[in-house]
Amino acid sequence: MQPSRRDVKGAPSRILWHLRLGHIGHDGLNCIVTKNIVIGVDISSVKKWDVCEGCALGKQTRVRFQSNTTTRTSKILKVIYGDVCGPMSMATFSGKRYFVTFVDDKSRYCVVHLIKSKSEVAVKFMGYAAMAEIQTGKRVKYLQSDNGVSTSPTSWHDSARNG
Known part of the structure; x- marks a missing residue:
C-alpha cells in the first residue's frame, strides 16, 4: 500500500x-x-x-463614487452643449476630418455632423437650432461649448453670416 x-x-x-x-x-x-x-x-x-x-x-467595501451630475435644465432647448472633435488622421471620402455634436440638456437628444473645417460649426449649429425650434416650438436659449462659455444664439447668427 x-x-x-x-x-x-x-x-x-x-x-x-x-x-x-x-x-x-x-x-x-x-x-x-x-x-x-x-x-x-x-x-x-x-x-x-x-x-x-x-x-x-x-469583506472589502468600495467607497461610493462622488456624483458629478448636476441638475438638468427644466425646459427643452434651454441649454445646448456643442463639441467639436478633430482633425482626424484620415478624412472621409468627401474630405471631412472633423465632427460636431449638439446635445440638448433636458432631453439628451444628440445630433452629429461631419464637417471639413471648424469654420462650418456656426452654420451647422444654425441648422440644428432651426430644426429643433420647428420640431418643439421652443427657442434655443444658450449654447455651451468646451471652454464652458455659454453664449446666446444671436452671436452664432452673426458668426454664421460672416462665414
Whole structure:
C-alpha cells in the first residue's frame, strides 16, 4: 500500500480546512470538529490563522463614487452643449476630418455632423437650432461649448453670416 499525500505531508492544517469548507470562520470550524460532523479531522494542535487573503478581499467595501451630475435644465432647448472633435488622421471620402455634436440638456437628444473645417460649426449649429425650434416650438436659449462659455444664439447668427 502506497502512502497517501496526506500521510506524507501530515494532517491538513486549519487554514486548509478553512479554504476547503468555503472560507468557514474559526467558530464554525471548531463547531464541526467538536460535534464530530467531520470524522478524522484533528485541528486541535493548530492555532487560529491570522489573515486569509480571500476573506479579507471579500469583506472589502468600495467607497461610493462622488456624483458629478448636476441638475438638468427644466425646459427643452434651454441649454445646448456643442463639441467639436478633430482633425482626424484620415478624412472621409468627401474630405471631412472633423465632427460636431449638439446635445440638448433636458432631453439628451444628440445630433452629429461631419464637417471639413471648424469654420462650418456656426452654420451647422444654425441648422440644428432651426430644426429643433420647428420640431418643439421652443427657442434655443444658450449654447455651451468646451471652454464652458455659454453664449446666446444671436452671436452664432452673426458668426454664421460672416462665414
